[in-house]
Amino acid sequence: MPAVPDRRPPTGTPMLRVDALHKVYGTADGGVEAIRDLTFEVRAGEMVCVVGPSGAGKTTLLRCLSGLLEPTSGEVVLEGRRVHGPPPGMAMVFQDYARSLFPWHTVERNVELPLREKGVGRAERRRLVGQSLAAVGLADVPTAYPWQLSGGMQQRVAIARAVAYEPHILLMDEPFAAVDAQTRADLEDLVRELWHRLGITLVLVTHDIDEAVYLGQRVLVLSGRPTVVLADVAVDLPDRRDQRTTRSSEEFARLRARVYDLVQQARRGPTNS
Ligand SMILES: Nc1ncnc2c1ncn2[C@@H]1O[C@H](COP(=O)(O)OP(=O)(O)OP(=O)(O)O)[C@@H](O)[C@H]1O
Numbered sequence: 001m002p003a004v005p006d007r008r009p010p011t012g013t014p015m016l017r018v019d020a021l022h023k024v025y026g027t028a029d030g031g032v033e034a035i036r037d038l039t040f041e042v043r044a045g046e047m048v049c050v051v052g053p054s055g056a057g058k059t060t061l062l063r064c065l066s067g068l069l070e071p072t073s074g075e076v077v078l079e080g081r082r083v084h085g086p087p088p089g090m091a092m093v094f095q096d097y098a099r100s101l102f103p104w105h106t107v108e109r110n111v112e113l114p115l116r117e118k119g120v121g122r123a124e125r126r127r128l129v130g131q132s133l134a135a136v137g138l139a140d141v142p143t144a145y146p147w148q149l150s151g152g153m154q155q156r157v158a159i160a161r162a163v164a165y166e167p168h169i170l171l172m173d174e175p176f177a178a179v180d181a182q183t184r185a186d187l188e189d190l191v192r193e194l195w196h197r198l199g200i201t202l203v204l205v206t207h208d209i210d211e212a213v214y215l216g217q218r219v220l221v222l223s224g225r226p227t228v229v230l231a232d233v234a235v236d237l238p239d240r241r242d243q244r245t246t247r248s249s250e251e252f253a254r255l256r257a258r259v260y261d262l263v264q265q266a267r268r269g270p271t272n273s
Contacts, residue, residue, distance in 0.1 A: 008201075010044060011043075012044060013043065014043060015042050015044040015078070015079060015168070016042040016065070016076070016077070016078050016169060016201070017075075017076070017077040018039060018040050018061075018064075018076055018077075019076075020039055020074035020075075021035055021037070021039070021071050021075070021076065022035060022072050023071050024072045033226040034057040034227065035057045035071075035226065035227045036226035037228050038061060038074075038227065038229055039229065040220060040229055042201060042203060043201075046201055046217055047195055047204070047215060047217050047218075048204070048217065048219075049215055049218070049219045050203065050205045050219075051205075051207070051208075051219060051220070051221055051263060052222030052230075052263065053222075053266050054207070055225055056222040056223065056224055056225055057225060058205045058222065059205070061205075061222075061227075062171050062205055065083070065090075065171055066087075066090060067083045067084060067086045067087055070084070079168065090168070090169050090170075091114075091161075091163075091167035091171070092162065092170070092171045092173070093155075093158050093159055093173070094173050095178055096178065097146075097154040097155045097158045098146075098151075101146040101154060101157055101161075104145075105145070106143050107141055107142050107143070107149070107157050108129050108133065108142035108143065110146065111129045111133060111164050112125050115128060115164060128166070129160075129164055130142075132160040135160065135163060135194060136160045136163070137190075138153065138157065151179045151183070152179045152180075155175065155176070156187070156190070163194060163200075168201060169201040170202050170203075171203050172191075172202065172203070172205065174205055174207065175187070175191075176206075176211070177207065184211075189242070191204075192241065204216070210256055213252060213255045213256050214241060214252070216235050217234070218232060218234055218235060219232075219255075221262040223269060224268075224269035230262055230265065230266050233262070235255060237249070
């Protein structure tokens with residue numbers, strides 16, 4: 001595996017390029033064209049949310065970005081290198097925290113394991129584990145087991161694990177879909193705060209239009225299958241956001257309505273094919 005580039009690209013420079021991405025799943029009856037043609041870029045330090053109707057290929061897109069799936073044609077280029085397998089410098093957070101954490105390992109061990117695989121020395125591992133657990137508000141439960149924690153706390157462990165890895169880019173697939181509404185709001189704010197503080201590039205897939213507008217600097221709206229980019233909506237809300245004032249602002253309502261209409265249009269399909 002190639003070494004992780006030491007430094008993140010400077011904020012605003014190209015980080016991720018998706019070029020004419022096309023993905024067909026082979027099936028017994030001829031194949032499913034999940035993604036027809038996706039082309040977009042993400043700059044270093046950006047937070048981009050991806051929405052689209054059910055079955056639009058959002059998970060397929062993330063799998064291609066993370067090198068878990070090879071595209072049928074087109075390419076994914078991360079920090080100037082074409083992605084073929086899981087790239088160094090990338091971390092992922094999944095919806096299903098219960099399956100992504102090892103129940104037989106403690107919280108701190110769960111966070112530490114990827115650092116061992118990365119070859120980080122012991123003292124540095126301890127520092128990164130302590131720092132990232134503190135950053136997600138879990139400094140006081142390092143020796144607990146995941147099953148002893150609430151769902152929201154388990155997802156915080158998964159986020160701490162991703163952050164401790166010091167990724168250049170973090171992919172999140174419906175990360176808050178399995179928690180209650182209040183926990184979801186807390187986790188949204190936690191992610192924005194970490195993104196601000198750490199300068200990570202973030203691509204987050206969600207079904208929730210309000211969440212996409214609240215979190216993102218851009219919202220990429222995917223069409224229905226076979227999938228293309230229907231719109232790339234700039235979210236020109238103030239950088240400092242909070243659940244009460246941001247979500248009740250006129251600008252938020254305007255953006256929400258715009259993205260909602262686009263998703264409805266995508267559901268009606270077919271698009272510009
Ligand atoms: N392994 C597979 N084999 C065949 N078809 C697949 C496979 N995985 C996904 N698909 C199909 O590809 C399309 C896109 O699926 P994908 O899970 O990426 O969509 P999604 O936008 O993430 O869906 P959802 O919003 O419901 O989670 C769907 O029609 C799905 O049935």
